[in-house]
Amino acid sequence: MNEHDLRGLIADVKEGGQSRRSFVQKMVALGLSAPIATQMLAWNGVAMAQPVDDYKPTKAGGGGPLKILLWQAPTLLNPHFASGTKDQEASRVFYEPLAGWDAEGNLIPCLAAEVPSKENGGLSADGKSVTWKLKQGVKWHDGKPFTADDVVFNWEYAADPATAAYTTGSYKDIKVEKVDDHSVKVIFAEATPFWADAFVGVAGMIIPKHHFGEFKGAKSREAPANLKPVGTGPYKFVDFKPGDIVTGERNPDYHVKNQPHFDTIEVKGGGDAVSAARAVLQTGEFDYAWNMLVEDEILKRMETGGRGRVLAVPSGNIEFIILNTTDPWTEVDGERSSVKTKHPTLSDPAVRQAINLLIDRDSIQKFIYGRGGTATASFVNEPKMFKSKKLKYEFSVEKANKILDDAGWKKGADGIREKDGKKLKYVFQTSINAPRQKTQAIIKQACQRAGIDLELKSVTASVFFSSDVANPDTYTKLYCDMEMYTTTQPQPDPERFLNQFTSWEIANKENKWLGRNVSRYASKEADDAYKAAQKELDPAKRAALLIKVDEAFCEANVILPLLSRTRVAAAANNLVPKYSGWDSDVWRLASWYRS
């Protein structure tokens, strides 16, 4: 389907010739998927649907205790300093954003009265501002009313560099104005196609001005409410022991009728993923456990206990390999893998293409990741609209051999291919993590059959993912020929995620290896498409541009995507959680219930 057809369809929906739903279904059938299909409609002036919540209980409370187990314990409860998901989940029990993302990537209002759209006047035609209407009658846990001042304050708080909030990326480049007590206007410096960032999802939780007002900037650490949250959420704070447990009780004044269902909530932390799965699936001590980084086989065995089940939803995480096109073994101006150098063998596109053909993605999915991932050749996979249709993967040792033969790489006496005295011998590095080591072994075996020798190296995760400038083994240093890890696409819109394919983000000594482009590869095509996408308001064109960025890197075989990871959780059989791969696990905690 081309752009023209799409426009026809959208116009159809607008005029009422076709229902929203059938449009979305059509898009899904085409592989475009709901999240952006709905965004497409939103931008073209069709209001977002208010999704029906299949919430059964007819009164609030009476559900008894809800027990959630996170195997990494929450350490603080200020959403603006929530570094990992553990803190984001725990904060979300008490705090809420203006809107959250559901599993399909739809924007669902929470503290907002409605999702801004062109139709309701929320989105300006030039894409430079968004007006949020706030829900009326919402009260903080201490009885004070929730107003536009609180929202504006959150922007001031997070945008202040002295606060050093982790959410600052979403706030520092915008301006927020109070329109009246229950509406705020977010103003962007430039036309911004993806406007649903500030005040939305994990970075959007709103903290009360009357508790944090004095603790903006350098004093942020001293706020007592950092550990004793006062929010608007479905549960009120009772107790918090950092690194151990968070408890809460039902908020009787919650702003949604008949919610929440449970009387108390407990979020316990600590331990490891396997035993967390066991506590839900086998012994039933807990109702819900998140982030089940456990081999699928083990989970399947535990599920036979019949007490709980495993849930998996698509997320934006991607497990992939980088082939280094710069020389990691020569030091230039105090750094290795400098863009001024060229890799002696991997700079040959034929070699990279051959290596891509030597990755048996189907086996990796089938035997290692199970429900934890889906084999893919595209870097962006979710929402489906942004997945490239062109990229395909294949596993063929014969083809790889042929390509290498044709390119003049001849097998030497030791069975390793070489040309002009340069051998195809590589160091393949990743973090220590059982599935990754197994994946490394599978790839090494196949490469051996094509005359490529891989030396496997694994680095402790705490070193690999650190930003220690002095350590040569961090992933951004890329002091190796090949490297594998997972990266997270935090929002349904991949624009910010794809900045790791731009030339100005290349990690180097100058930016202390903090640049997001770890591969060091640069492509003018990708740069141009990325810049154009940043300004493009038309969702269809914009998606096409972002796909081009993805393809530029994947087709050059610099980035070899392996698996699109899913988010896996374990839940008791009688628990009905609302689950999403684009937001916190507890993003809709208020409507969880026990059947």
Place this chain on the structure above:
Amino acid sequence: MASYLIRRLLIAIPSLLGISLILFTVLALAPGDPFEELATNPNVPPEVRMALRAKFGIDDPVMVRYVRWLTAMVQGDWGFSFASRINVDDLILQRVPTTLFVVGSSQLLALAIALPVGIYAATRPYSVFDQIANTLAFVGFSLPTFFTGLLFILLFSIKLDWLPFVYRSDIAATGWRWYWEMMRQALMPILVLGLFQAASYTRYVRSAVLDVVRLDYVTTARAKGLSETKVTIRHVARNALIPVVTLVALQMPAVFGGAIVTEQIFRVPGIGSLLITAILANDTPVVMAVTFVFACLVVFFNLIADLLYGWLDPRISFR
């Protein structure tokens, strides 16, 4: 006595300084970054991470940081945790009761098993009871706690479904029900730690009693016509237990230090699990404070053990 005490306390100061310096340097040299999670998150601009590093003083040279830490520590300021941003002393104090309860009870359990078994086995060396006790003791301290812990979970939680294996510090119950729940959840960690400790204590008690039981004064006591029970309890055990008391005193720091592995397995929110999560998160102030407090306790209880030794055995004098 007083001069001995003062001398020991004075010696403790340079050794504690030395320990703190080594700890600090090792932690500073160890790889890792407390804000590494921010590095992989595209939503967090790198400037935030740099600002935080500067704010928390991580970029300064090691010696500057050490002197700063030391001067603060001397004034009673233990610093604050990078992860939860609250004061380290609060964080530690929150964990102390649980650790004292779990590890303390396990030590009591260990003694309650080891003393009678060890003494009885020693008074009847190479009897069937002694053989069995010996074998079990060997099995006991050959099995690491992470193994017995998992074994217990498998048996009591999964197969039999009797006991919970997640320890919760907030039990939503009052009165007897609270005690019942507390006992149920604490039983497995206490057993795991207690049995392990009991095994080595039993061996120790047995050999200490064996040394004493052959001495002349014991024979004299028997010759006087005292009953065997009286001989064992009043004459043998009293003298044999002097080294055991020292051993227990030296174990006391471990009671405060918690049990890292067992606490992790049963999710007991004690000092041990605080230390391990702090290490994993590169939360240097917490790691530093916990290990330093631990070092102080070791030095302190060594002194106590020495004093206790002299008090129990007047033949030893302090000079």
